[in-house]
Amino acid sequence: MREGSGVLVFSDNLDMLKRLSTVAAELAHSKESKLVAATLAGGATDNPDQLASFGYELIVRVTVEPPVAFPPELYTAMMYGLLKDKKFSVSLFDTSKTGMEVCARVSQRLGVGAATGCKRAWFDGSSFFVERLAYGGKFTSVQKLEREPFIVSLMPREQYQDAREAKVEAVEVSVTPKASSVVLEEANSRPLSGSIEDIERVVAVGRGLRRKEDLSLIQSLAASLRAVVAGTRPLTEDLKWLPHEVQVGISGRTIKPKLYVACGLSGQIQHIAGMRESQIVVAINTDKEAPIIQEADYAIVGDMYQVLPALTQALAQRTSTGQSS
Amino acid sequence: MKKVPNVSQLTPHPETGAPQLDAVPYKLNDFDENAVEAAVQLKEKHGGTVTLLTASRTDPRDVLPKAFAMGADRAIAVVDDALSSFDSLGVAHVLGACIKKHVQKFDLILCGEGSVDDYNCQIGPRLAELLSIPCITYASKLWVEGTHLKAVRTLESRLERVSATLPALATVGMEVNKPRYVSLIRVMAASRRPVTEVPLRDLPPVEKCLGMLSTLKVSAPKSLRKRLILVGSPEETSRRLVHELTQEGVI
Numbered sequence: 001m002r003e004g005s006g007v008l009v010f011s012d013n014l015d016m017l018k019r020l021s022t023v024a025a026e027l028a029h030s031k032e033s034k035l036v037a038a039t040l041a042g043g044a045t046d047n048p049d050q051l052a053s054f055g056y057e058l059i060v061r062v063t064v065e066p067p068v069a070f071p072p073e074l075y076t077a078m079m080y081g082l083l084k085d086k087k088f089s090v091s092l093f094d095t096s097k098t099g100m101e102v103c104a105r106v107s108q109r110l111g112v113g114a115a116t117g118c119k120r121a122w123f124d125g126s127s128f129f130v131e132r133l134a135y136g137g138k139f140t141s142v143q144k145l146e147r148e149p150f151i152v153s154l155m156p157r158e159q160y161q162d163a164r165e166a167k168v169e170a171v172e173v174s175v176t177p178k179a180s181s182v183v184l185e186e187a188n189s190r191p192l193s194g195s196i197e198d199i200e201r202v203v204a205v206g207r208g209l210r211r212k213e214d215l216s217l218i219q220s221l222a223a224s225l226r227a228v229v230a231g232t233r234p235l236t237e238d239l240k241w242l243p244h245e246v247q248v249g250i251s252g253r254t255i256k257p258k259l260y261v262a263c264g265l266s267g268q269i270q271h272i273a274g275m276r277e278s279q280i281v282v283a284i285n286t287d288k289e290a291p292i293i294q295e296a297d298y299a300i301v302g303d304m305y306q307v308l309p310a311l312t313q314a315l316a317q318r319t320s321t322g323q324s325s
Numbered sequence: 326m327k328k329v330p331n332v333s334q335l336t337p338h339p340e341t342g343a344p345q346l347d348a349v350p351y352k353l354n355d356f357d358e359n360a361v362e363a364a365v366q367l368k369e370k371h372g373g374t375v376t377l378l379t380a381s382r383t384d385p386r387d388v389l390p391k392a393f394a395m396g397a398d399r400a401i402a403v404v405d406d407a408l409s410s411f412d413s414l415g416v417a418h419v420l421g422a423c424i425k426k427h428v429q430k431f432d433l434i435l436c437g438e439g440s441v442d443d444y445n446c447q448i449g450p451r452l453a454e455l456l457s458i459p460c461i462t463y464a465s466k467l468w469v470e471g472t473h474l475k476a477v478r479t480l481e482s483r484l485e486r487v488s489a490t491l492p493a494l495a496t497v498g499m500e501v502n503k504p505r506y507v508s509l510i511r512v513m514a515a516s517r518r519p520v521t522e523v524p525l526r527d528l529p530p531v532e533k534c535l536g537m538l539s540t541l542k543v544s545a546p547k548s549l550r551k552r553l554i555l556v557g558s559p560e561e562t563s564r565r566l567v568h569e570l571t572q573e574g575v576i
Contacts, residue, residue: 234499252481298553
């Protein structure tokens with residue numbers, strides 16, 4: 001491996017390390033460098049066999065001394081310790097809250113820029129580019145990073161790499177203990193009752209829903225489509241009318257069902273990022289300028305309170321007249 | 326605080342496809358309104374002053390009055406067209422330099438988790454690193470106990486309860502509160518509140534932070550979506566939609 005090259009990938013989630021490996025491999029191979037995973041010794045991703053099966057060629061297993069309790073500080077210390085010696089040209093992070101925060105903090109310590117929430121990243125010769133959504137998802141921007149290490153947080157993909165033989169290297173990172181650390185008093189996992197990732201049909205609802213009780217309209221449509229109900233961040237986190245595990249978007253789930261029906265949701269960038277790869281998108285919205293309309297294959301500009309009952313009925317009529325599905 | 330375009334009204338230029346940024350109304354970033362509300366609530370409980378800080382390419386005096394009407398006490402603004410090409414590293418440098426020079430003593434910095442136009446989510450964490458203060462992102466609840474900031478962080482699959490000694494920085498999203506309603510009359514009255522303007526050249530040089538990340542092109546994405554708008558009554562459009570989806574093979 002050429003000194004100063006190498007693609008270093010970090011996530012606190014093993015599945016994300018798998019889903020980042022394809023882009024990381026593309027970047028590494030275009031520079032003839034290694035695909036490297038950073039993992040905290042004894043942490044959730046410390047599983048060399050699994051990492052090798054994702055295609056990582058080198059696993060750097062890090063011990064932080066003295067131990068740091070608060071995860072964002074711990075991971076920032078870990079990644080800064082690995083990147084400051086300039087052994088890597090690219091470092092990839094995921095787009096989770098932790099990934100985005102660590103990405104920003106590490107690049108600040110290194111005195112470089114960072115591109116967060118990117119759709120794509122690639123080399124063209126020695127120049128490094130990223131593509132990301134801008135202005136609420138209506139636009140795409142192409143950006144160039146000028147100084148190594150190129151630090152990027154990337155949306156995960158579904159394609160995977162073949163397994164490799166991986167070497168494991170143990171590294172110790174020393175940290176100067178700070179009086180001003182955040183103290184983690186308590187952590188509780190949020191119950192995740194089921195995955196909506198593998199669902200084929202989804203009906204999602206946003207702030208066009210006026211009352212929690214009106215969810216019955218959405219549920220009727222979902223039932224007639226044999227679909228799952230999902231929601232935007234305002235519906236799940238803010239209003240809490242739906243459980244958080246059906247939140248679709250950057251801070252929730254990224255899904256790619258066959259059919260995605262968006263009811264009364266405008267299509268903010270954070271939401272669209274979570275459903276962009278759906279096969280067919282239907283939008284029902286009173287506002288024909290809503291971003292979701294640009295992301296839809298079929299759109300009905302109208303009040304969902306009128307359209308949904310009509311649509312549910314049209315679906316029921318189709319089935320009852322014995323037409324094929 | 327960030328002054329952001331109303332993205333739902335942003336349209337691409339018919340020839341270049343670039344966003345027509347000078348043809349839309351601007352507003353306060355949504356998550357920054359949550360931050361102002363959180364700050365004002367803390368002031369109402371514990372006393373103190375709420376200072377707004379912004380760096381923008383155009384005069385923010387059109388959007389700051391709402392924050393004043395909500396209860397902010399003063400505002401400091403760096404206004405310079407050059408800022409339009411600054412990335413998060415550069416903006417954090419400018420904000421940090423402003424704080425060191427013009428605010429000096431503070432107990433808490435509150436930021437929105439990200440801006441609704443770019444959603445980089447970098448400024449808060451970068452600023453905390455720059456000022457060497459504890460950083461608590463994605464706070465869905467926050468409160469002060471003596472010299473400590475306490476918060477609940479809502480992450481994807483876990484909730485954390487954390488504590489940090491002040492001074493500290495926290496970023497918030499829509500879950501933390503509902504920004505108070507302020508009447509148009511109060512907002513208009515607040516438009517006369519003074520804003521301390523700091524020229525970019527008065528701050529330590531930012532050159533070493535620039536040129537790391539440049540935006541080459543912004544254009545409306547070539548969406549492969551069909552964008553077929555079905556027109557008619559709810560019954561007519563529904564029947565047509567069912568037909569189309571059957572043809573697509575997704576139902």
